[in-house]
Amino acid sequence: xxxxxxxxxxxxxxxxxxxxxxxxxxxxxxxxxxxxxxxxxxxxxxxxxxxxxxxxxxxxxxxxxxxxxxxxxxxxxxxxxxxxxxxxxxxxxxxxxxxxxxxxxxxxxxxxxxxxxxxxxxxxxxxxxxxxxxxxxxxxxxxxxxxxxxxxxxxxxxxxxxxxxxxxxxxxxxxxxxxxxxxxxxxxxxxxxxxxxxxxxxxxxxxxxxxxxxxxxxxxx
Numbered sequence: 161x162x163x164x165x166x167x168x169x170x171x172x173x174x175x176x177x178x179x180x181x182x183x184x185x186x187x188x189x190x191x192x193x194x195x196x197x198x199x200x201x202x203x204x205x206x207x208x209x210x211x212x213x214x215x216x217x218x219x220x221x222x223x224x225x226x227x228x229x230x231x232x233x234x235x236x237x238x239x240x241x242x243x244x245x246x247x248x249x250x251x252x253x254x255x256x257x258x259x260x261x262x263x264x265x266x267x268x269x270x271x272x273x274x275x276x277x278x279x280x281x282x283x284x285x286x287x288x289x290x291x292x293x294x295x296x297x298x299x300x301x302x303x304x305x306x307x308x309x310x311x312x313x314x315x316x317x318x319x320x321x322x323x324x325x326x327x328x329x330x331x332x333x334x335x336x337x338x339x340x341x342x343x344x345x346x347x348x349x350x351x352x353x354x355x356x357x358x359x360x361x362x363x364x365x366x367x368x369x370x371x372x373x374x375x376x377x378x379x380x381x
Contacts, residue, residue, distance in 0.1 A: 170346045171355055181338025182359060188252065188334060189321045192259035196320065199260060200267025207272050218268070225265035231326050233258040238330050251332035255324070263320050270312045274305035307375075314371040318364055335359065 206218030225233075238254035241247065249257070278301050291299065328337035335356060343352040 181335035184334040195260035196263030199264030203268035255327035274309035
């Protein structure tokens with residue numbers, strides 16, 4: 161059996177394509193995280209509402225995204241939404257919408273879990289001091305809940321970065337899609353996908369280290 165000869169040089173010759181793909185991954189992930197947090201705040205508000213119909217709407221939204229595969233969201237937004245809403249979406253817009261709506265369901269649970277983990281005594285203490293519900297949230301509850309939300313928030317954000325690779329199915333030029341192009345040009349899939357795995361690892365490891373540093377600083381406050 162002939163031994164396979166690895167040649168990363170052939171793949172690295174196309175580093176501008178991979179760098180462009182990495183930028184595409186970062187761009188789509190950042191936008192999806194920002195929009196996901198905003199949407200998650202709204203959904204979390206619905207989930208914690210005193211009004212049953214609003215709680216039901218929030219619950220249905222979360223459960224829908226919890227129990228359907230991410231790639232279906234990408235395909236539906238890209239292929240079905242333009243037909244239903246009569247709008248033209250490019251791969252980038254469709255991928256961001258799919259990622260953001262999906263991630264907002266999970267961010268909502270992070271936010272809800274963090275806020276509801278604070279004991280009733282904190283709420284009662286804030287009320288005794290004459291604070292309104294909103295003021296109590298802003299000054300007492302959220303600062304405490306934020307410390308508990310860091311780890312699940314970071315984990316969810318990492319999932320978004322990894323899930324962004326599904327945008328390759330829409331021919332959006334993120335890292336995996338660009339890697340697929342390089343592999344087809346060089347006929348070096350082993351080297352290409354090994355390099356992609358290394359890039360993803362280094363990116364997430366760097367972000368994980370920064371998140372750990374931020375979490376430690378937060379605990380000291």
